[in-house]
Amino acid sequence: GAGVSQSPRYKVAKRGQDVALRCDPISGHVSLFWYQQALGQGPEFLTYFQNEAQLDKSGLPSDRFFAERPEGSVSTLKIQRTQQEDSAVYLCASSPHSRTGKVADTQYFGPGTRLTVL
Amino acid sequence: GESVGLHLPTLSVQEGDNSIINCAYSNSASDYFIWYKQESGKGPQFIIDIRSNMDKRQGQRVTVLLNKTVKHLSLQIAATQPGDSAVYFCAERRGNNRLAFGKGNQVVVIP
Secondary structure (H helix, E strand, O other): OOOOEEEOOEEEEOOOOOEEEEEEOOOOOOEEEEEEEOOOOOOEEEEEEEOOEEEEOOOOOOOOEEEEOOOOOOEEEEEOOOOHHHOEEEEEEEEOEOOOOOEOOOOEEOOOEEEEEO | OOOEEEOOOEEEEEOOOOEEEEEEEOOOOOOEEEEEEEOOOOOOEEEEEEEOOOOEEEOOOEEEEEEOOOOEEEEEEOOOOHHHOEEEEEEEEOHHHOEEEOOOEEEEEEO
16 A cells, blocks of 8 residues: 655755645554654654644754644645754654554654755 | 664675674663664665564564663564665654654675
């Protein structure tokens, strides 16, 4: 079946521009996560949704970062007034509920959006 | 602070040999760990996971070992193939199901 998809795959922005990154999770997956991955580093948690509710946004680095998932499926990560330090790969992951109804453990990742801020 | 890290930055292995990748974690309360493989230009791909109530789990050509006493994880890849060349991350589950990743370990398979 289809995995997690993200668009665009590559984005170049001039410093100060706003960008919007889209994530389409696996159909039916309840949980959705955004991570930021700097070059040569492991992914760092940004934010977490369960359905449309944003349950944890403690990893967002500043108030320029905003994420939403209004209908509990597609999510958008928006970065306002981009800075050079925002250059990174932005990864989206989703996971289903387990048979017990709890959030499943495994997170399935999309290919990421590589953001370059000039 | 709490962290998940890897001992070796790069591992070169001959095709057909076994590979072992190590990972140390610091949060003794962690109950779930995952190994991911990441190829260039792609997102992390799930390989295998293990819960803290287990010390070993096997998959297809891969085995994960968990030593809670010394807070150490390892991933063993049997009969390493060229397609195994990638960066491997261990990840530890924290609150709200967030994953905390280490820096990664590059595996290079020599044909």
